Amino acid sequence: MGNNSIQVNLCSTGKEKPESDQLQFGRVFTDHMFIMDYSQPEGWHDARIVPYQPLTIDPSSMVFHYGQTVFEGLKAYLSPEGDAQLFRPEKNLERLNRSNDRLCIPPIDEDFALEAIKRLVALEKEWIPDSEGTSLYIRPFIISTEPYLGVAPSQQYKFIVILSPVGAYYKEGINPVKIAVENNFVRTVTGGTGEAKTGGNYAASLKAQELVANSGYAQVLWLDGIERKYIEEVGSMNVFFKINGEVVTPALNGSILEGVTRNSVIQLLKHWNIPIIERKVSMEEVYQAYKDGLLEEAFGAGTAAVISPIGQLTWKLEHLFINNGKTGEIAKKLYDTLTEIQYGKQEDPFGWIEKVKEISNSTI
CATH class of the missing domain: 3.20.10.10 (D-amino Acid Aminotransferase, subunit A, domain 2)
Incomplete structure (x- = not known):
């Protein structure tokens, strides 16, 4: 899967963005999200960025009954130059696949998943808050969606990425x-x-x-x-x-x-x-x-x-x-x-920072 295999459907009107000093953790979500489906024998397919919206899945979807689900958490930061950047995202995706293996969920293509996250973050760059200590929280997760009540690994899944602008964890400095x-x-x-x-x-x-x-x-x-x-x-x-x-x-x-x-x-x-x-x-x-x-x-x-x-x-x-x-x-x-x-304020001697390239309407 490459760059052009992510379909993009933009929302018609964006939501109002919260003030940076009013942010809580995980309460507000951006305009768009990424979704990709899995089924057998097709594998992972239909990668798309769509307006943020509720999911419609069957009440018998296996995630509700047997808890076959995994997730990750990482952040996008705004550098002093105004660049969006990620911190060691490849490590999160490696761990996601280790979690997948333990939960009998089919592995994802880590390179493609990183490309999807970057494109979503680039599209939602204006949602990255710029106040001290704030960031854009990134939540990739996978749920089992096969409508079946038998205890076995699901044969259908959704891989979803949602984004949430979050405030500084420590409001008044780092506290014990x-x-x-x-x-x-x-x-x-x-x-x-x-x-x-x-x-x-x-x-x-x-x-x-x-x-x-x-x-x-x-x-x-x-x-x-x-x-x-x-x-x-x-x-x-x-x-x-x-x-x-x-x-x-x-x-x-x-x-x-x-x-x-x-x-x-x-x-x-x-x-x-x-x-x-x-x-x-x-x-x-x-x-x-x-x-x-x-x-x-x-x-x-x-x-x-x-x-x-x-x-x-x-x-x-x-x-x-x-x-x-x-x-x-x-x-x-x-x-x-x-x-x-x-936040790009100090040299990165370990190569931990992954820059997110700007995108224009012509490349969406």
């Missing part, structure tokens, strides 16, 4: 958050779907988050689902700890999602010659490091917040106040560096 260690519920287990980005993982996480939110906590720290001993993720982010001058993060084990921001953090730390180790990390080890005065920083890493410092951890009724509840030096440096590369 309070986190509760979760001892009862588990997000997923090794051998399950934890390393795939699929809706069921997020549905499973809601109850624990709802309970701690009532006590003033931003998120939960997930422990492994077998021994309830080893740290996995924080909320929907990967997690890092700086212990006695060394940064450690849980090794990928089949239940931890491999984040694009996680990968980028590890590369940056190596680039700065800061010791970074991927291994099993127990909550007991983190607690002991805190008692010994060696727990220097803790932070989450993910697309929405980029870096989210942890100022307090609560475990077994004990409160661990990390770095006096302030943002640590490494967390701040990572946040500043990643966001400046994403």
Whole structure:
């Protein structure tokens, strides 16, 4: 599939764009979306950009009953020169295909999917907000649409991309958050779907988050689902700890999602010659490091917040106040560096930025 195989149907009148300072996360959507269908034996076909609109699918579509669905999340940023650019989008599409494999969804052509995303972003460039810290959130997802109630992989799917202008995650600068260690519920287990980005993982996480939110906590720290001993993720982010001058993060084990921001953090730390180790990390080890005065920083890493410092951890009724509840030096440096590369304000030595070419009406 190439450039010309995406049909474009433009909307007649565009929606009113929200003010940059009024943006919430994922509430407003742009004028257009991308759709592509899959059926057997035809494969993926009928790629098109159409006006943003409701979907019409059968009530017996398998996605409603067996949860066969995957998604991704990435952003488009506006550089100081006014260019639209993406941050490591190929990594998101690689992960989408890994999720597809785990959920028995047919793979997509990653190069073509990236071209489709670029064309959609180029078409909707005026929707990319230009205020500090704002961006255009990109949500590619695949749903199973075969009308069938048998428990088996679907033979029909839709691959859809929608866009949403989003505000700055931190309204008043990067702020540490309070986190509760979760001892009862588990997000997923090794051998399950934890390393795939699929809706069921997020549905499973809601109850624990709802309970701690009532006590003033931003998120939960997930422990492994077998021994309830080893740290996995924080909320929907990967997690890092700086212990006695060394940064450690849980090794990928089949239940931890491999984040694009996680990968980028590890590369940056190596680039700065800061010791970074991927291994099993127990909550007991983190607690002991805190008692010994060696727990220097803790932070989450993910697309929405980029870096989210942890100022307090609560475990077994004990409160661990990390770095006096302030943002640590490494967390701040990572946040500043990643966001400046994403927005084109700093040199990109890793080749992470993918520019989106302008399109004119003649090329639509």
